[in-house]
Amino acid sequence: APESPVSSAEESVKSQEQAVALPVPETSETPDSQPSTPVPLPLPLPLPGPSGLTIQEMVAMSAELDTYAITKKVKEVLTDNNLGQRLFGESILGLTQGSVSDLLARPKPWHKLSLKGREPFVRMQLWLSDPRNVEKLMDMKRMEKKAYMKRRHNSVSEAPAVDSNVIMGDFGSTCSPQQHLKKPRVVLAPEEKEALKRAYQQKPYPSPKTIEELASQLNLKTSTVINWFHNYRSRIRRELFIEEIQAAAGEGAVRVGEGESSCDGTESDSGGPRPEECGQSLSSSPKSDHNHQPEETPSASGTTEDQKPGSVDSLFSAGLTAAASQRNPKDSSVRRRKAANLNNIIHRLEKAANRDEPHEWEF
DNA sequence: TTGGAGTCAATAGG
DNA sequence: CCTATTGACTCCAA
Numbered sequence: 001a002p003e004s005p006v007s008s009a010e011e012s013v014k015s016q017e018q019a020v021a022l023p024v025p026e027t028s029e030t031p032d033s034q035p036s037t038p039v040p041l042p043l044p045l046p047l048p049g050p051s052g053l054t055i056q057e058m059v060a061m062s063a064e065l066d067t068y069a070i071t072k073k074v075k076e077v078l079t080d081n082n083l084g085q086r087l088f089g090e091s092i093l094g095l096t097q098g099s100v101s102d103l104l105a106r107p108k109p110w111h112k113l114s115l116k117g118r119e120p121f122v123r124m125q126l127w128l129s130d131p132r133n134v135e136k137l138m139d140m141k142r143m144e145k146k147a148y149m150k151r152r153h154n155s156v157s158e159a160p161a162v163d164s165n166v167i168m169g170d171f172g173s174t175c176s177p178q179q180h181l182k183k184p185r186v187v188l189a190p191e192e193k194e195a196l197k198r199a200y201q202q203k204p205y206p207s208p209k210t211i212e213e214l215a216s217q218l219n220l221k222t223s224t225v226i227n228w229f230h231n232y233r234s235r236i237r238r239e240l241f242i243e244e245i246q247a248a249a250g251e252g253a254v255r256v257g258e259g260e261s262s263c264d265g266t267e268s269d270s271g272g273p274r275p276e277e278c279g280q281s282l283s284s285s286p287k288s289d290h291n292h293q294p295e296e297t298p299s300a301s302g303t304t305e306d307q308k309p310g311s312v313d314s315l316f317s318a319g320l321t322a323a324a325s326q327r328n329p330k331d332s333s334v335r336r337r338k339a340a341n342l343n344n345i346i347h348r349l350e351k352a353a354n355r356d357e358p359h360e361w362e363f
Numbered sequence: 364t365t366g367g368a369g370t371c372a373a374t375a376g377g
Numbered sequence: 378c379c380t381a382t383t384g385a386c387t388c389c390a391a
Binding site: 097184205 | 367372
């Protein structure tokens with residue numbers, strides 16, 4: 001085992017697994033609609049329970065945690081101490097940087113998390129519970145840097161050789177230098193994403209047939225289209241959770257509504273390369289967004305109509321086929337998401353009604 | 364099999 | 378370096 005910087009990651013995580021009992025156990029589901037403390041992190045400070053519990057057990061017993069408050073605090077601590085997500089993630093959470101970034105940026109509400117999904121939050125809470133942990137992490141950082149410096153010093157300025165990048169295992173892999181049959185990682189072009197999003201709006205759960213069509217029309221592998229839908233649905237769902245969290249967080253403290261809501265309404269296109277998606281401002285304004293009129297009511301009632309083969313072309317509306325241009329960014333992303341969510345619900349209802357895929361029957 | 368939840372890990376920007 | 382994004386994968390449940 002080469003002295004990889006993060007080699008100790010797992011150990012650290014392990015070491016955390018002891019001690020503590022998170023906030024009150026008990027499964028008293030309390031909506032807890034209190035104004036909530038302005039200061040996040042109730043941090044009931046778990047007692048020094050020397051319990052040799054595994055995180056799994058702790059997660060199972062843990063009381064409801066405020067994931068938003070926890071991530072907020074973690075981000076604060078990390079930035080204040082110049083600690084990166086990579087180090088934190090690998091040594092404390094056992095996750096990669098990208099995952100940490102995602103987790104910290106959009107934590108799902110506790111009640112929507114699976115047991116597995118709660119684990120990182122329990123770990124974070126645990127980590128935060130003892131300020132000495134920050135010191136430890138900073139020490140690790142120093143050690144890493146030291147090792148790094150040493151390495152590049154004594155390295156003959158050359159010999160890039162084999163970068164010890166491998167977690168472990170991968171012995172020799174003696175075989176041929178191999179062409180690194182790495183798949184180049186698909187990167188969807190903006191137009192492709194747009195087309196997929198449009199398709200999603202019409203049908204969040206496309207039938208295999210539709211997927212196949214989309215794939216061929218866009219010149220993508222079927223699996224790519226499938227993956228895209230999986231990912232997109234999942235991410236849309238998460239966005240909705242976020243709204244939920246933020247709405248809940250802002251209740252109590254009435255915001256003087258400044259008529260802005262930069263989100264929907266006008267989405268000055270022209271912006272260029274980045275259509276779609278406006279950041280989620282903390283504005284908790286929406287309060288009860290129930291007053292949003294659907295307006296985009298998909299054919300709900302019995303009339304579920306599937307698009308017939310070929311109708312996919314509409315997705316391109318002079319797009320790819322007619323060479324570029326395609327203006328239609330004028331759509332509130334929020335509204336769009338909600339509409340899609342509606343479709344989602346409808347899809348489930350239909351399925352539940354045992355009347356899956358409406359096929360293409362005409363009347 | 365299909366869909367959801369979590370993640371990984373490549374990569375684009377800073 | 379660091380962080381954010383995102384296509385693909387692994388597990389799991391229905």
